[in-house]
Amino acid sequence: MTDGSATNVTGMDDENKFSDPLDHKGLIHQAYRIDGINIEECRSVFLDWALSLRDGQDTLVAVSHFLDRYEAANPDHPMTNVLRDAQQAPVRPRRRGGWKSRPRAPFSE
DSSP: OOOSOOBOTTSOBGGGTTOOGGGTTOHHHHHHHSTTOOHHHHHHHHHHHHHTOOTTOOHHHHHHHHHHHHTTTOTTOHHHHHHHHHHSOOOOOOOOSSGGGSOOOOOOO
16 A cells, blocks of 8 residues: 555655756766766766756856765765765866977067
């Protein structure tokens, strides 16, 4: 006998499935629930989440929100590590080739 609420295969009721406005697909939440997920899979989930962010959403604010929500209970989870990495400033790539990297004679008139 059921209490009348619908439950999906993840055990979450449908009405609360995506209750986090910063995780409207529930990707980050589900990553923490997957037993044995590895860092590569978490990076893939994170990329999918990042690509589905709503316009104007600050990524760093959202990442901080998820760390506040999940880090204390899951300090060694691979998704926690991915989120920590996402807080770091990206390394500016160095130009390694092309005409700008080749030495040129000074310009003279």
